[in-house]
Amino acid sequence: MALKHDWTKEEILEIYNKPLMELLYEAATIHREHHDPNTVQVSTLLSIKTGGCPEDCGYCPQAARYHTNLEGNDLMSVNQVKAQALRAREAGSSRVCMGAAWRNVKDGEEFDNVLEMVRTINKLDMEVCCTLGMITENQAQRLAEAGLYAYNHNLDTSEEYYKEVISTRGYEDRLKTIDNVRKTNVTVCSGGIIGMGESEEDRAGMLVALATLNPQPESVPINALVAVEGTPMAEQEPIPIWDMIRMVATTRIVMPETQVRLSAGRTQMSREGQAMCFFAGANSIFAGDKLLTTPNPDVNEDMEMFRLLGLNPQKAFEKKAQPESIEAANSKYQPKGEKPKWSRPGHQIERNLKAQEKARPKA
Numbered sequence: 001m002a003l004k005h006d007w008t009k010e011e012i013l014e015i016y017n018k019p020l021m022e023l024l025y026e027a028a029t030i031h032r033e034h035h036d037p038n039t040v041q042v043s044t045l046l047s048i049k050t051g052g053c054p055e056d057c058g059y060c061p062q063a064a065r066y067h068t069n070l071e072g073n074d075l076m077s078v079n080q081v082k083a084q085a086l087r088a089r090e091a092g093s094s095r096v097c098m099g100a101a102w103r104n105v106k107d108g109e110e111f112d113n114v115l116e117m118v119r120t121i122n123k124l125d126m127e128v129c130c131t132l133g134m135i136t137e138n139q140a141q142r143l144a145e146a147g148l149y150a151y152n153h154n155l156d157t158s159e160e161y162y163k164e165v166i167s168t169r170g171y172e173d174r175l176k177t178i179d180n181v182r183k184t185n186v187t188v189c190s191g192g193i194i195g196m197g198e199s200e201e202d203r204a205g206m207l208v209a210l211a212t213l214n215p216q217p218e219s220v221p222i223n224a225l226v227a228v229e230g231t232p233m234a235e236q237e238p239i240p241i242w243d244m245i246r247m248v249a250t251t252r253i254v255m256p257e258t259q260v261r262l263s264a265g266r267t268q269m270s271r272e273g274q275a276m277c278f279f280a281g282a283n284s285i286f287a288g289d290k291l292l293t294t295p296n297p298d299v300n301e302d303m304e305m306f307r308l309l310g311l312n313p314q315k316a317f318e319k320k321a322q323p324e325s326i327e328a329a330n331s332k333y334q335p336k337g338e339k340p341k342w343s344r345p346g347h348q349i350e351r352n353l354k355a356q357e358k359a360r361p362k363a
């Protein structure tokens with residue numbers, strides 16, 4: 001059956017608010033039609049450059065303007081990344097996702113190093129994903145040529161609520177980056193966070209934005225906010241597990257072929273809660289004891305949960321063939337040194353300003 005790309009907020013809200021048993025049954029049925037329900041893809045997230053980010057994302061401990069006791073680090077070396085990737089492969093991961101706390105990618109030595117990291121991990125026969133902020137089409141092409149499998153760029157929330165979370169860049173830039181990735185053969189990973197104080201309409205709005213993309217993202221991470229001390233969202237109450245289950249099930253129904261990834265917030269979830277998310281259609285997790293900068297269950301705990309639930313880790317390149325990796329010397333795409341005009345709305349977000357004020361050293 002052809003995928004539906006004209007979802008409306010009303011239709012999605014109706015699904016989200018179905019009686020739970022009906023919602024679960026529908027999601028689990030669709031899940032079985034499109035995926036093996038006992039296979040879960042395992043990704044390892046590696047923070048290759050931590051902290052010091054100039055953006056003001058209200059949920060993020062890596063934003064330099066908030067005081068969060070985060071230990072930052074400069075860009076890791078290719079060898080460090082290779083060692084971590086080998087460890088991740090050993091522990092059952094088929095994908096390494098490298099995250100750098102940048103607003104956008106800039107051509108130059110650091111990006112060249114990231115391209116080398118992509119080539120290195122591709123040669124380990126693992127899927128490589130990057131999340132590096134906004135990128136141009138040329139940068140997306142260079143990543144594709146290096147052998148990148150996926151690019152992550154989250155929409156975070158609905159377009160309306162986005163204005164309450166971030167003031168340093170616009171929603172349209174997020175969509176533009178996804179569009180730039182789509183011009184290559186790199187797959188798209190894009191999702192969001194629930195529990196930031198948004199309404200159910202906003203959750204549905206985010207799913208409309210993702211599900212109406214054509215093609216739909218190959219993977220959609222659903223995060224539950226991890227409220228970190230010092231960030232503007234430090235006081236947010238954790239969301240009930242039922243919200244997470246409903247969000248996962250709804251995502252599965254509106255994007256049947258997508259890999260739905262349980263991401264941040266798993267430490268706050270019981271095994272029973274996670275099992276219900278897998279039943280509702282989640283078929284990917286992030287493994288490792290840290291998710292960029294917030295805690296995550298350790299690998300052994302996850303493998304024990306897999307054993308208990310009879311789940312198997314997905315092998316690399318089961319969904320799509322391994323991309324070819326071209327050496328830098330043979331590259332068709334050269335750096336253009338572009339200076340794209342990414343937006344900077346600059347409106348005032350009260351809670352972001354308050355957190356910033358608190359972080360400022362007293363004179």
Ligand code: SF4
Pocket residue numbers: 053054055056057060061062063100101102103133
């Ligand atoms: S979410 Fe990304 S862009 Fe936003 S502050 Fe954190 S590291 Fe920077």
